[in-house]
Amino acid sequence: MSEKLDNILENIAETIAQNVPKQKSVSSFFEEQTSSSVNTRLRRLFGRQKPVYHLLGGGKSADVLLWRNKKISASTLSGATAIWVLFEWLNYHFLTLLFVALVLGMLIQFLWLNVSGLFNRSPSKVPRLVLPSELFVNIGVSVGNLVNQALRFLQDVSCGGNLKQFLVVVASLWFAALIGSWFNFLTVLYAGFVAAHTLPVLYEKYEDQVDSSVYNVFGQFQNQYQKLDAGFLSKIPKGKLSGKKLD
Template sequence: MPESITAENLMNNIMETISEGIHKQNSGSLFEEEISNPVASKFNRLFGREQPVHKVLGGGKSADVLLWRNKKISGSVLAGATAIWVMFEWLNYNFLSLACFSIAAGLLVQFLWSNASGFMNRSQVEVPRIQLPEEWFGNAGIAIGRELNRASRFLQNIACGGNLKQFVIVVSGLVAAAMIGSWCNFLTLIYLGFVAAHTLPVLYEKYEDEIDGFVDKLLNRMTHHYKNVDARFLGKMPTRKYWGKKHE
């Protein structure tokens, strides 16, 4: 009788051990899934983004074009920009010649369209007229003026704010931009920005987890190096308050 009780107890212990092992394995798999998805726990989204890329870009037709929702339209826009850049940069077209040839071609098309009815002995066809709304120019001017005033206020606040660190960073950025501008002309810079706007967002949307992780690590390293430079050099520079005290 004691041997049967011992055997039963042994079987119960074995079954309990197996059930506990299965429970731990299931809980461990859930924990591994949380680790394998480190997006929310290990790093933040680029630029503090909380919405999808499509909504960040406006969520309209422009966002559809930038994210290649319609490949024909996006490809046509990028091909048109490339053709314009090739004409001006490689074929040495100038804006005045291209504008005159384009207007002449448009006038020729309207002339043939308006006189085609006379050649074919049909009733006269009304040719559509092209006219741009005046509100577009007013809104564009207001938007450009607003952005220019905002940039001017920002730069003047940096210059007059007395923060030497921000002043050095902004001036260094302007010098770097001037060096980049010396390597290529303004049209090429605009074209490169246009190409970047039509390629980087769609690549980021496709590989956002990998890019966010890489940028987060890079920012952490840059922050670490900046703290070291700040502690050794920038923190020891005299500030505006110190200059005022010394002058007094």
């Protein structure tokens, strides 16, 4: 009996010894998975936590920008391309196209009314095009809010006393002015429109690769900026640009 009991105890001890490292490896596996998931969340571009679809508003505009409805997205981009080609390559003028479009619209309505009167006893009603006034009000309010936010930000930077932020904003504005000297406003607007219809959908498809590449570039810029700060910016006396932020 004592020998059988010793054998049973030895079997139990061997079973425990074999299972202990397995439990440790399983726990370490879950710890690694948790840390890796945390790192991926922390290394998202600009620290975002929501999907790209929700960042773009999650409505019809996000559907168009992310090509949820390919027909609408393709027609929108094709229309913008046609307008850019007419003005930029074919050298059409806005007033010329506007008045030509109005003349064509009047001719279509005139022919509609008279031709329908020849074939029918009573002429059919011509459809009227009426733009809602709320459309212009919403556009004006949205543009006004964006302009006020931009002006408020620039004034806060210029009067905030943060020299580094001030230099970054001035360099960004100078770079934008340099781009504006190379291209006209219509080309810049069209380039932004094309970027809005291509970059979000590409980023949604390859967001992991883009995030890692962008963070590598940011790391290189941060190293260069630290060298510039240690060699030049830190030696600039502070306090000369101190002031209160504008409300």
